[in-house]
Amino acid sequence: xxxxxxxxxxxxxxxxxxxxxxxxxxxxxxxxxxxxxxxxxxxxxxxxxxxxxxxxxxxxxxxxxxxxxxxxxxxxxxxxxxxxxxxxxxxxxxxxxxxxxxxxxxxxxxxxxxxxxxxxxxxxxxxxxxxxxxxxxxxxxxxxxxxxxxxxxxxxx
Amino acid sequence: xxxxxxxxxxxxxxxxxxxxxxxxxxxxxxxxxxxxxxxxxxxxxxxxxxxxxxxxxxxxxxxxxxxxxxxxxxxxxxxxxxxxxxxxxxxxxxxxxxxxxxxxxxxxxxxxxxxxxxxxxxxxxxxxxxxxxxxxxxxxxxxxxxxxxxxxxxxxxxxxxxxxxxxxxxxxxxxxxxxxxxxxxxxxxxxxxxxxxxxxxxxxxxxxxxxxxxxxxxxxxxxxxxxxxxxxxxxxxxxxxxxxxxxxxxxxxxxxxxxxxxxxxxxxxxxxxxxxxxxxxxxxxxxxxxxxxxxxxxxxxxxxxxxxxxxxxxxxxxxxxxxxxxxxxxxx
Numbered sequence: 001x002x003x004x005x006x007x008x009x010x011x012x013x014x015x016x017x018x019x020x021x022x023x024x025x026x027x028x029x030x031x032x033x034x035x036x037x038x039x040x041x042x043x044x045x046x047x048x049x050x051x052x053x054x055x056x057x058x059x060x061x062x063x064x065x066x067x068x069x070x071x072x073x074x075x076x077x078x079x080x081x082x083x084x085x086x087x088x089x090x091x092x093x094x095x096x097x098x099x100x101x102x103x104x105x106x107x108x109x110x111x112x113x114x115x116x117x118x119x120x121x122x123x124x125x126x127x128x129x130x131x132x133x134x135x136x137x138x139x140x141x142x143x144x145x146x147x148x149x150x151x152x153x154x155x156x157x
Numbered sequence: 158x159x160x161x162x163x164x165x166x167x168x169x170x171x172x173x174x175x176x177x178x179x180x181x182x183x184x185x186x187x188x189x190x191x192x193x194x195x196x197x198x199x200x201x202x203x204x205x206x207x208x209x210x211x212x213x214x215x216x217x218x219x220x221x222x223x224x225x226x227x228x229x230x231x232x233x234x235x236x237x238x239x240x241x242x243x244x245x246x247x248x249x250x251x252x253x254x255x256x257x258x259x260x261x262x263x264x265x266x267x268x269x270x271x272x273x274x275x276x277x278x279x280x281x282x283x284x285x286x287x288x289x290x291x292x293x294x295x296x297x298x299x300x301x302x303x304x305x306x307x308x309x310x311x312x313x314x315x316x317x318x319x320x321x322x323x324x325x326x327x328x329x330x331x332x333x334x335x336x337x338x339x340x341x342x343x344x345x346x347x348x349x350x351x352x353x354x355x356x357x358x359x360x361x362x363x364x365x366x367x368x369x370x371x372x373x374x375x376x377x378x379x380x381x382x383x384x385x386x387x388x389x390x391x392x393x394x395x396x397x398x399x400x401x402x403x404x405x406x407x408x409x410x411x412x413x414x415x416x417x418x419x420x421x422x423x424x425x426x427x428x429x430x431x432x433x434x435x436x437x438x439x440x441x442x443x444x445x446x447x448x449x450x451x452x453x454x455x456x457x458x459x460x461x462x463x464x465x466x467x468x469x470x471x472x473x474x475x476x477x478x479x480x481x482x483x484x485x486x487x488x489x
Contacts, residue, residue: 001162022160024195043158044196046389048262057236057265063195064266065188067165068212111262132388133260 006070010035011079017066025069026050026061029076037077037106048134051107052076056118058111058133077106080113088151089113096147100138108134112148121152158199166209171217175336175363177209183360185209189232189271192263197276201286211268217365220244229367231270235320236261238269247371249484250378250397250477254323257380260388270364273321273331273344277314277355277420278391279458281305296353305458312352313456315417317391321348322416323380324367325424326397332366333358341368348421355420374409376401377484381477382416383469385460392417393461394469396449398477400432406486407436413445413478418470419454427452428474437482446475 001020008015008028015033029035029052041049043062050062053075080087089112092098099105108131115122115130122130127148128141136144166185168174178185186194186205197203211217217232220241227247229238238244238255245252258264258272281304282289282297294300296312303309325345332341344367349357358364378399384390395416402408411429414422431437431445453470455463 001164004165020162021165022162024160044199045192045263048260051262054265058262059266060192060262063192065160065165065191065195065208065210067167068188068191068210070212130261133262 004067006067008066008069008074009072010074011076019066021065021067023066024062025052025064025066025074028066029061035076035078039103039106041103046135047104048107048111049104051110051134053110053114056114058107058114075110077110080109087113089116089148092147092150093144096143096150098139098143098147104134104136104138108136108144112144112151115148116151122148123152124149127152160195160198161201161204163198163205164207166207167213168209169213171214171334171363171365172336174209174211174214175334175361177207178363179336179361181207181209185360187211187274187363190234190263190267191271192259192267193271193275200283202276202283222371225371227369227371229269229369231364231366232268235264235267235269235272239264248323248327248369248378250326250380250399250481251320251323251369253380254319254382254395254397257382257392258319259390263389269320269367272318273324273347273367274356274358274364275316275318277312277316277352279305279312279314279352280460281458282314303456305456309456312420313454313458314352314355314420315455315459316348316352316355316419316421317417318422319380319382319392319395319416322395322397322414322422323378324369325422326378326399326412326414327369327372328412329370330368331364332368333362334365335359335361335363339365345422345424350419350421352420372399372401374401375403375485376410377481377487379477379480379484381473381480383466383473393459394418394453394455394466394473396470396474396477398474398481400478400481400485402485404486405436406482408432408434408482408485411445413449413474415449415453415470415474417459417466418449418452423452425449425452425474432478437478442475442478442482445478446471449474 039049045063383394411432413428428445428448
């Protein structure tokens with residue numbers, strides 16, 4: 001197996017990477033670039049902890065071959081805040097106690113960010129559908145839905 | 158879970174992709190969305206020397222209308238299908254099926270071609286290498302026994318696509334291309350019925366188009382899916398129903414297709430016959446859905462018992478028929 005060189009655009013920064021082709025985007029993010037905000041949990045696409053945004057849409061980075069992420073805009077949780085200023089979704093999650101152990105939070109927050117970008121005033125049903133691919137074992141989802149709803153309502157005012 | 162070694166092929170045109178498939182015949186796995194193949198490779202269930210990415214082939218995506226039919230290019234994502242008003246207006250059952258596949262992050266990547274060509278599953282086969290090494294290989298793993306059915310003389314793995322039954326209910330076709338020729342066949346003819354190797358596509362062939370004829374006259378469709386929770390699950394049993402007729406609910410034509418009821422989707426002609434040529438009463442709907450039972454080939458190899466899935470085949474078919482008939486009566 002030959003090594004390959006590729007460029008990834010992550011959080012508006014370009015990274016030159018030399019790696020074997022049999023790597024997932026998740027492995028590159030965590031092991032090579034130390035962007036450990038993206039979590040590895042099930043590793044088989046079932047839990048959503050490894051969610052990142054690919055061209056603005058949530059995807060499983062554990063099921064994404066790194067070569068498939070070339071030429072795409074990748075957003076991880078590290079790219080959401082602007083310096084010290086948190087993204088409104090992050091603030092809302094904190095305000096509404098929508099974070100407990102925090103393991104699902106990066107994926108959940110990115111999924112919510114993408115939903116609100118595409119649909120600024122989602123209904124509760126739309127919120128629940130959007131986050132249905134992200135498993136949280138602590139909050140029971142109610143607080144997470146409330147945190148996203150709060151931003152949705154804000155969008156409507 | 159690490160991936161086994163492989164080389165990546167990234168053709169920029171369909172022509173190049175087809176010649177690469179020919180050159181490396183039998184040694185290539187295609188990555189369209191990658192949501193299934195990457196998982197299989199992680200488990201060591203697929204160890205291809207080459208993977209061929211469709212990523213760079215730009216014109217292999219999109220939905221268009223042409224000469225009374227809709228053509229969906231094979232690398233079109235399920236999200237595009239869900240968001241297509243054309244598909245939702247013309248083929249409700251197909252739209253419903255796409256919407257019920259897994260959850261949005263999977264729908265954003267998974268493609269229609271990949272969904273059709275997903276492998277069949279069994280809870281004794283889709284396991285880690287450590288688990289599988291502890292037992293004798295089953296039919297699907299190249300052995301001569303079935304772990305799900307004691308004394309079983311064939312593989313009982315389950316084909317769990319949501320899209321295939323819905324497409325078959327509309328008599329959809331698949332265009333398969335290879336470097337020197339192409340052929341168009343019914344999607345229902347893509348299946349062998351055998352769990353070991355459920356698809357009949359050649360190793361040098363690539364699915365390029367899904368062609369769905371737009372039915373004439375008044376028609377409707379529906380898709381119902383059994384799963385334990387409302388997201389991220391393959392169907393444990395599903396039913397796709399197409400009916401055509403008039404606004405009074407008199408049925409001219411009907412097609413009922415079961416998903417996850419065996420190693421391939423099953424067209425249940427016996428059930429369709431009950432509905433055809435009449436305005437189906439509740440008793441007729443009961444009879445049509447009851448008729449599917451004898452065609453369900455299930456084993457205890459998914460998270461719910463076969464006996465339960467068998468019962469649900471009837472219930473979910475009944476629901477899909479009711480939904481489709483109700484829609485048929487609507488003023489359009």
